[in-house]
Each structure stands twice: as C-alpha cells, then as structure tokens.
Amino acid sequence: MKIAVIGAKGMLGRELCRVLGSRHQILAWDIEEIDITDRPGTLEILSAEQPELIVNSAVFVDLEGCETNPDKAWQINAVGAQNLALAAQQARSALVYVSTDYIFDGKSETDYDEVSQPNPLNQYGRSKLAGERLSLQICPRTYAVRTAWLFGHTPNNYVERVLKAADTEGVVRMPVDQLESPTYTGHLSEAILRLIDTGAYGIYNVTGLGACTRAGFAQYVLQQADRSEPVEIVEAVALKRFAKRPVRSVLDCRLYQLVAGHTLPDWQQGIRDYLANASRLGN
Ligand SMILES: NC(=O)c1ccc[n+]([C@@H]2O[C@H](COP(=O)([O-])OP(=O)(O)OC[C@H]3O[C@@H](n4cnc5c(N)ncnc54)[C@H](OP(=O)(O)O)[C@@H]3O)[C@@H](O)[C@H]2O)c1
Known part of the structure; x- marks a missing residue:
C-alpha cells in the first residue's frame, strides 16, 4: 500500500515510517514538504500522489504553547486535521488520525473507553478533539487512534530527560500528580500496522498496558539503566x-485488542525495548 506519513520527522512519525515501511511504500512528509494548514496546497499534493492511506501524525503538542497561542493549536491540530481529511476524501484514501488521552478530564476513577465522554481541560486537548471529530466526520474511512504519553527515538524524549537529569544533577525530580500509560512509539507503530490491515474503521484506544506517575517512570528507567541516582x-x-x-487518564484498550487480536506490551516492556533499541536507532 502507498502510505503518506504526515509529521514524518516527529517522535511518532519517524517510528511510523520505519515500522510501516517494513511492509508498505512510504511517502515521508513533514512541514517542508506539506504544510497541513494550507488547504489548497494539501489538497493538491495529496491528489497528485493518490496515497491509499494518509497517517496524520502532525501536531502542535506543546501544552503551555497551546494555552498561550490557541490559534496556532487550532490551526494545526484542528484545521490541519480537517484539511488532511478533505484530502483523504478527495484522493479516496483511508486516514489514520492520532489522538490523545488529553481529550478527557481525568476525573473518572475507572479507565476511559471509546464511548466515555470527552471533556478536555486545555487548548491542546480541545483542538485535538476537534481534529478527531473533523477527521471522523469528513472521512468515514478513518481510524482515530487515541494514545498517551509517547516516548520514542528522538532527543529529549522522557527516557532521555530522566537520564540527562541523573547525569547533570545527580538526582531526578519528578511529580506524582498524574497517572497515565506511557507508550513506546515502536509498540504503537506496530499496533497501527495491524489496525490498518483490518479495514475496521473507528475510534481505538491504544496505549502501553498499565499506568504510572512521572516519578514511577523515572524510577523504572534508572533501575533498567543500572543507575543509582535517586x-x-x-x-x-x-x-x-x-x-x-x-x-488520571488511563485508557481501556479492550476494543483494539478484540479487533486487532493483539495486546500492546506493558509500559515497563516499552522502556526495556526503548533502551535495547536506543543504540541502533539513536535517541
Ligand atoms: N507526545 C505525546 O506524549 C503524545 C501523547 C498522546 C498523543 N500524541 C499524539 O501523537 C501524534 C504525534 O506526536 P509527536 O509527539 O510525535 O509530535 P512531534 O514529535 O511534535 O511531531 C509532530 C511533527 O509534525 C510537524 N508539524 C507541525 N506542524 C505541521 C504542519 N503545519 N504541517 C506539517 N507538519 C507539521 C512537526 O514539525 P515541527 O517540529 O517543525 O513543528 C513535527 O515534525 C500527535 O497526533 C499527538 O497529538 C502524542
């Protein structure tokens, strides 16, 4: 299949190109090749290439930046998603929209499933929810993949931040105010590879199994890296x-497991796989 990965230089985009590229032909595009906020340009480029699938992994993800510049957040995360969905419809492509656990308010004591009511607390979450809804409304052949707390092979990801703090400060200072499911981009990309084979379009929660706080994550990274810093x-x-x-934005991934016949490894395995692959894939 010919697949256009948009946001291909990002943390998830890079891994998607590698994993989907093992079985498919990839057009790896980032802002230099296609600016998704430019509707005519986006429609023109995708209509010329006619990919069978478009993966929207482009985003403005900086949470504080989205609060101070909501126009930019909505322009990229909502209008950009709308433009890609329009392009997918015009080119008769299927679409993957990568969504987030931040569409929820975190007040539920139980895990969120695909019919739980979203109620985003910030502009990032609001603009992403708008992007998700626009994608599903405009392009019925959409897989909306809700994921959480990604770490993958780009500098300054969460694993590297922990190790850098240990190196430079001799201690890692982390909060315990949030419970989330860290998700290794390699595992998420494998899940998307499986999902796009199903033809079962819709909304799916896909995260690493289990959940932890930032401090719990740091503790496990240090332990696995044989480090003694506190x-x-x-x-x-x-x-x-x-x-x-x-x-508490833990997602229930049962629907993905039933439809894809596959379960993502837990977040601890994600960290172990990240560390094992880091020397080969860089960080
Ligand atoms: N990171 C997380 O913890 C997390 C958690 C849950 C869900 N997600 C979702 O996962 C997806 C990927 O996130 P990520 O962490 O990989 O993000 P990322 O590393 O910031 O990658 C996003 C890429 O999109 C590019 N981009 C920005 N504006 C664009 C535009 N107008 N046109 C084309 N490309 C543009 C960015 O370029 P520049 O760098 O030059 O701006 C960047 O290369 C997003 O949908 C995000 O909402 C992420």
Whole structure:
C-alpha cells in the first residue's frame, strides 16, 4: 500500500515510517514538504500522489504553547486535521488520525473507553478533539487512534530527560500528580500496522498496558539503566506549568485488542525495548 506519513520527522512519525515501511511504500512528509494548514496546497499534493492511506501524525503538542497561542493549536491540530481529511476524501484514501488521552478530564476513577465522554481541560486537548471529530466526520474511512504519553527515538524524549537529569544533577525530580500509560512509539507503530490491515474503521484506544506517575517512570528507567541516582518527588506547582492536566487518564484498550487480536506490551516492556533499541536507532 502507498502510505503518506504526515509529521514524518516527529517522535511518532519517524517510528511510523520505519515500522510501516517494513511492509508498505512510504511517502515521508513533514512541514517542508506539506504544510497541513494550507488547504489548497494539501489538497493538491495529496491528489497528485493518490496515497491509499494518509497517517496524520502532525501536531502542535506543546501544552503551555497551546494555552498561550490557541490559534496556532487550532490551526494545526484542528484545521490541519480537517484539511488532511478533505484530502483523504478527495484522493479516496483511508486516514489514520492520532489522538490523545488529553481529550478527557481525568476525573473518572475507572479507565476511559471509546464511548466515555470527552471533556478536555486545555487548548491542546480541545483542538485535538476537534481534529478527531473533523477527521471522523469528513472521512468515514478513518481510524482515530487515541494514545498517551509517547516516548520514542528522538532527543529529549522522557527516557532521555530522566537520564540527562541523573547525569547533570545527580538526582531526578519528578511529580506524582498524574497517572497515565506511557507508550513506546515502536509498540504503537506496530499496533497501527495491524489496525490498518483490518479495514475496521473507528475510534481505538491504544496505549502501553498499565499506568504510572512521572516519578514511577523515572524510577523504572534508572533501575533498567543500572543507575543509582535517586528520584525525588517534586510538587507539581513547583514546575510552574499553567496548562491543566488530567489527573488520571488511563485508557481501556479492550476494543483494539478484540479487533486487532493483539495486546500492546506493558509500559515497563516499552522502556526495556526503548533502551535495547536506543543504540541502533539513536535517541
Ligand atoms: N507526545 C505525546 O506524549 C503524545 C501523547 C498522546 C498523543 N500524541 C499524539 O501523537 C501524534 C504525534 O506526536 P509527536 O509527539 O510525535 O509530535 P512531534 O514529535 O511534535 O511531531 C509532530 C511533527 O509534525 C510537524 N508539524 C507541525 N506542524 C505541521 C504542519 N503545519 N504541517 C506539517 N507538519 C507539521 C512537526 O514539525 P515541527 O517540529 O517543525 O513543528 C513535527 O515534525 C500527535 O497526533 C499527538 O497529538 C502524542
């Protein structure tokens, strides 16, 4: 299949190109090749190439940046998604829209499934929910893949931030204010590879199994990297973040498991696989 991966230089986009490229022909496009906020340009490029599938992994993901510049958040995350969905319809392509656990408010004590009511707390989540809805409304052949807390082979990902803090400060300071499911981009990309074979379009939760806090994640990274630096719990207010975050945004991945016949490994396995692949794939 000919697949256009949009946002191909991003943390997830790179891994998608590698994993989907094992079985499919990939057009790896980022902002230099296609600006998804430019509707005529986006329609023209995709109509000329006629991919069978478009994967929208382009995003403005900076949470604080989305609060200070909501126009930019909505332009890329909602209007950009709309333009790609229009292009998919015009080119008769299927679409993958990568969505997020931040569409939920985190107030539920149970895991969120695909029919749980979204209620985003910040502009990032609101603009992503708009992008998800526009994708599904415009292009019925859409897989909307909701995932969470990604780490993959790009500099400054969460694993590398933990190791860098250990190196430079001798201690890793992390909060415990959020419970989420860290997801290795290699595992998510494998899941998307399976999903696009099904033809079963719709919304799917796809994350690493289990959940942890930032401090719990750091602890496990240090342990697996044979490091002895301590993890110190820091109050969330000390981080001076102003975008609200969901306290508990754990997603129930049962639907994906039933439809794809596959279960993602847990987040600890994600960290082990990341560390095992880091020397080969870089970070
Ligand atoms: N990161 C997470 O923890 C997380 C969690 C849940 C869901 N997700 C979702 O996963 C997907 C991938 O996220 P990511 O972390 O891989 O993001 P990322 O590393 O920031 O990658 C996004 C890519 O999109 C590019 N881009 C930005 N504006 C564009 C435009 N107008 N046209 C074309 N390309 C554009 C970016 O280029 P520049 O760098 O030059 O801006 C970047 O290369 C997103 O849908 C995100 O919402 C991420």
